[in-house]
Amino acid sequence: PADEPWWTRAVVYQIYPRSFQDTNGDGIGDLPGILQRVDHLVELGVDVLWLSPIYRSPQDDNGYDISDYEDIDPAFGTLEDLDRLLEALHERGLKLVMDLVVNHTSDEHPWFVESQSSTDNPKRDWYWWRPAREGMEPGTPGAEPTNWGSFFSGPAWDHDEATGEYYLHLFSRKQPDLNWENPEVRRAVYRMMRWWLDRGVDGFRMDVINLISKTVGPDGSLPDVPAEDGRYGQPGVAAANGPRLHEFLQEMHREVFDGRRGVGETPGTTVEHGRLLTDPARHELDMVFTFEHVSLDHGPGGRFDVHPLDLRDLKATLGRWQAGLAEAGWNALYWDNHDQPRIVSRYGDDVAYRRESATMLAIVLHLHRGTPYIYQGEELGMTNAHFTSLEEYRDIESLRWADAERDRLSEEQLLGCLAAGSRDNARTPVQWDDTAQAGFTTGRPWIAVNPNHDTINAAAERADPDSVFHLYRRLVALRHEDPVVQRGDFHLLLPDDPHVYAFTRTLGDEQLLVLGSFSSDPQVAEVGPGWSDASLVIGNYTSPVATDGDRVALRSWEAVVLRRT
Numbered sequence: 001p002a003d004e005p006w007w008t009r010a011v012v013y014q015i016y017p018r019s020f021q022d023t024n025g026d027g028i029g030d031l032p033g034i035l036q037r038v039d040h041l042v043e044l045g046v047d048v049l050w051l052s053p054i055y056r057s058p059q060d061d062n063g064y065d066i067s068d069y070e071d072i073d074p075a076f077g078t079l080e081d082l083d084r085l086l087e088a089l090h091e092r093g094l095k096l097v098m099d100l101v102v103n104h105t106s107d108e109h110p111w112f113v114e115s116q117s118s119t120d121n122p123k124r125d126w127y128w129w130r131p132a133r134e135g136m137e138p139g140t141p142g143a144e145p146t147n148w149g150s151f152f153s154g155p156a157w158d159h160d161e162a163t164g165e166y167y168l169h170l171f172s173r174k175q176p177d178l179n180w181e182n183p184e185v186r187r188a189v190y191r192m193m194r195w196w197l198d199r200g201v202d203g204f205r206m207d208v209i210n211l212i213s214k215t216v217g218p219d220g221s222l223p224d225v226p227a228e229d230g231r232y233g234q235p236g237v238a239a240a241n242g243p244r245l246h247e248f249l250q251e252m253h254r255e256v257f258d259g260r261r262g263v264g265e266t267p268g269t270t271v272e273h274g275r276l277l278t279d280p281a282r283h284e285l286d287m288v289f290t291f292e293h294v295s296l297d298h299g300p301g302g303r304f305d306v307h308p309l310d311l312r313d314l315k316a317t318l319g320r321w322q323a324g325l326a327e328a329g330w331n332a333l334y335w336d337n338h339d340q341p342r343i344v345s346r347y348g349d350d351v352a353y354r355r356e357s358a359t360m361l362a363i364v365l366h367l368h369r370g371t372p373y374i375y376q377g378e379e380l381g382m383t384n385a386h387f388t389s390l391e392e393y394r395d396i397e398s399l400r401w402a403d404a405e406r407d408r409l410s411e412e413q414l415l416g417c418l419a420a421g422s423r424d425n426a427r428t429p430v431q432w433d434d435t436a437q438a439g440f441t442t443g444r445p446w447i448a449v450n451p452n453h454d455t456i457n458a459a460a461e462r463a464d465p466d467s468v469f470h471l472y473r474r475l476v477a478l479r480h481e482d483p484v485v486q487r488g489d490f491h492l493l494l495p496d497d498p499h500v501y502a503f504t505r506t507l508g509d510e511q512l513l514v515l516g517s518f519s520s521d522p523q524v525a526e527v528g529p530g531w532s533d534a535s536l537v538i539g540n541y542t543s544p545v546a547t548d549g550d551r552v553a554l555r556s557w558e559a560v561v562l563r564r565t
């Protein structure tokens with residue numbers, strides 16, 4: 001019904017501009033390249049384009065370190081190029097969502113340059129400056145104001161020789177955190193957001209937005225966090241979901257949003273938080289990205305310490321978020337993005353069953369209740385990079401982790417951990433065809449093209465009616481047409497089955513049964529009575545699925561959606 005928000009029927013496509021399409025042969029994707037490929041988005045049928053950062057930036061973290069929020073980095077193009085893209089998207093009924101990175105700026109942003117210049121500069125309090133720990137020699141390990149660790153390994157504080165104080169950076173030292181306690185900072189951010197909305201942008205994806213409110217003591221002190229002796233604390237602990245987060249987001253909503261929207265990236269957020277953040281009655285965010293389901297194969301060592309997934313954990317986690325936001329709030333559904341290894345290699349089988357497992361994972365995700373996100377290349381079934389040398393890696397998080405672990409692990413062990421957990425797995429150029437550089441560039445790509453582009457590429461996928469690409473087109477069309485897919489209640493089945501993901505979606509007297517096998521071996525799903533004469537909605541095998549009474553037999557990595565009324 002018309003009063004349902006548009007995004008309950010929408011599908012979002014994420015582009016990582018550096019790796020999408022290069023048009024000037026410098027090996028770096030750019031805005032004219034996205035314009036050139038807009039018809040790929042139209043053919044897929046998606047409704048919204050989310051662009052990872054394209055702002056002026058020293059590219060220390062590939063654009064998530066911004067030095068000018070109101071200009072485009074020359075590597076990606078110009079403001080005019082963006083206006084042309086915006087116009088082309090709007091003409092085709094698509095919306096554009098920009099990446100909003102305001103937990104931190106680049107250390108080359110004029111705000112920080114000023115703030116760093118002297119302790120009494122009017123912008124000193126725009127960032128987090130603190131003296132060394134009591135009685136410790138400034139600049140020596142352990143003298144940092146708190147024991148907070150950075151997401152990119154090492155301490156979250158850097159000592160500034162010139163002014164003798166430390167500044168906070170939860171990510172790289174070239175990404176100093178903004179001090180949102182300072183109302184001037186908030187006003188400057190809201191003014192910048194309105195500038196982009198006035199330019200026609202339709203909304204924002206907000207980077208680590210739940211880290212903007214730090215836990216500050218009444219005297220302005222910042223607390224240490226639990227940590228093993230001599231080691232830095234878990235990154236973000238004293239910043240995640242801080243005391244003033246909801247206040248800041250409600251203020252932002254009042255100051256900025258008049259109907260245009262925002263999705264928040266919120267690492268370390270619980271279901272309870274998710275509901276508070278996305279309950280429309282609270283006027284904060286429209287949906288959030290949670291991280292629980294993409295951390296289930298992480299061992300104690302985090303993302304580079306990868307362990308086999310237990311499907312029961314995945315079902316329990318996604319099931320909890322579905323149930324938790326059923327009454328109020330809304331989920332953002334994703335497997336892939338520019339920070340995660342590709343799901344077909346991670347939870348699927350990218351060797352013997354790439355098409356089957358990629359399409360099964362797509363069907364299972366897109367039939368959940370929420371707004372699905374497709375990350376560039378996911379619709380082609382692109383796999384992890386499978387790099388074989390350290391030289392091939394580019395990602396600051398991976399390189400700093402390898403540096404920190406070099407004495408503890410052998411080169412072979414380092415390569416194994418990086419191959420499984422690195423963000424670069426998601427950042428290899430999009431594979432458009434089977435030519436030398438996969439049609440991405442006529443030059444030398446900034447990161448290596450995956451050699452499997454000879455068989456895995458858009459041209460081949462488009463030519464094969466049973467391909468991953470055409471399955472995604474059908475899923476997007478289903479989301480647009482089917483109210484049960486859009487709004488049906490979610491109910492998990494078979495929670496203890498270690499191989500089959502099963503659930504129903506119900507709206508009125510219409511019900512869908514969704515089954516996905518996470519196994520190469522044949523599986524049987526006990527689905528109970530009443531499905532034997534159900535109709536097929538979508539499946540990833542061309543020949544019909546075998547139902548006999550209350551049992552459905554699933555072939556390798558098979559997924560099927562049945563409907564009964």
Ligand SMILES: O=C(CO)[C@@H](O)[C@H](O)[C@H](O)CO[C@H]1O[C@H](CO)[C@@H](O)[C@H](O)[C@H]1O
Pocket residue numbers: 061064065101151171207208265267303338339397423
């Ligand atoms: O998962 C993570 C922690 O290990 C990181 O990959 C990631 O840093 C975190 O999810 C937050 O990501 C966002 O902010 C970062 C800092 O801006 C940027 O590097 C990521 O690309 C962005 O998605």
Ligand SMILES: [Ca+2]
Pocket residue numbers: 022023024025026027028029030075
């Ligand atoms: Ca280029």
